[in-house]
Amino acid sequence: MADISFGSGDVWLVGAGPGDPDLLTRKAERLLAMASIVFHDALVSQAILDLIPSYVMQVPVGKRAGRHSMAQGAINSLLVKSAQNGHRVVRLKGGDPAVFGRMTEEVDALHAKGIRVQVCPGITAASAAAASGVFSLTRRGSTRALTFITAQGCGNGQNDIEWSAIAGEQTLAIYMGRAAAPHIAEQLIVNGLKPSTPILIAVNVSSPHERLIHGRLDSLALLMAAVGDRDPALLLVGDVTHAHAETADLSSEWFDLPIDMASAPKVRVCA
Ligand code: SAH
Numbered sequence: 001m002a003d004i005s006f007g008s009g010d011v012w013l014v015g016a017g018p019g020d021p022d023l024l025t026r027k028a029e030r031l032l033a034m035a036s037i038v039f040h041d042a043l044v045s046q047a048i049l050d051l052i053p054s055y056v057m058q059v060p061v062g063k064r065a066g067r068h069s070m071a072q073g074a075i076n077s078l079l080v081k082s083a084q085n086g087h088r089v090v091r092l093k094g095g096d097p098a099v100f101g102r103m104t105e106e107v108d109a110l111h112a113k114g115i116r117v118q119v120c121p122g123i124t125a126a127s128a129a130a131a132s133g134v135f136s137l138t139r140r141g142s143t144r145a146l147t148f149i150t151a152q153g154c155g156n157g158q159n160d161i162e163w164s165a166i167a168g169e170q171t172l173a174i175y176m177g178r179a180a181a182p183h184i185a186e187q188l189i190v191n192g193l194k195p196s197t198p199i200l201i202a203v204n205v206s207s208p209h210e211r212l213i214h215g216r217l218d219s220l221a222l223l224m225a226a227v228g229d230r231d232p233a234l235l236l237v238g239d240v241t242h243a244h245a246e247t248a249d250l251s252s253e254w255f256d257l258p259i260d261m262a263s264a265p266k267v268r269v270c271a
Pocket residue numbers: 018019043093094095096097098099100101123124125126174175176177202203204205206207232233234235
């Protein structure tokens with residue numbers, strides 16, 4: 001086992017993975033035991049927080065879409081001050097810190113004060129969702145590209161995504177897509193994706209409350225509306241998500257027909 005360098009005044013940004021403590025890396029677990037203080041996101045599961053030894057201080061700095069959250073600047077200051085006070089600081093983030101994790105802001109703030117920062121990667125939600133659904137995010141010959149997208153703030157008229165550039169033969173992994181779901185479906189269809197393009201809404205991936213909702217792009221808004229708004233949900237769009245029902249586990253739900261309000265009872269659900 002390689003030595004881990006974690007001195008007083010150092011900061012480690014650590015990926016906690018999607019929730020299942022067995023999907024935490026061994027390095028992350030070692031870092032949690034070496035830390036003197038851990039600042040964690042709301043996305044980090046209780047099962048993972050339970051692995052933090054009781055001698056380590058735990059500070060929630062959670063952010064959840066649309067809810068009270070600590071401003072990024074305040075989090076940066078806390079990290080800087082704790083390191084300057086000689087703590088061994090772990091900043092624990094859901095998934096991989098390098099995927100939509102505000103990592104750059106924190107690294108920049110720490111570097112600006114001359115604080116040493118190291119990063120331990122984690123399993124990102126898209127990888128965990130594909131694993132749960134037993135399909136590959138890429139497919140030899142047909143799906144050669146995978147795009148990670150954050151839908152946060154899109155659909156409000158400013159700074160929208162260049163939908164025409166991504167509506168093609170690739171897998172889209174759309175993070176924070178709940179609020180923008182109707183806009184996402186509309187824009188992808190307007191820009192050339194078939195209404196029947198398979199989608200997967202992966203909810204609470206890798207937790208005991210996991211739900212995998214398979215459907216079609218034209219039903220996205222309705223399917224997303226059925227997801228509890230406290231539950232993290234990742235949207236995958238593309239042919240690769242069209243796994244066979246026989247290989248799916250009990251957390252899978254299938255909506256193979258287009259859903260519209262008038263014909264909603266026709267929906268077939270088989271778990
Ligand atoms: N750094 C994280 C992503 C943070 S952005 C990662 O690499 O996974 C937060 C978004 O990630 C959520 O809104 C949701 O879209 C997705 N997400 C994170 N964990 C998830 C989980 N366990 N199940 C489903 N989606 C998840």
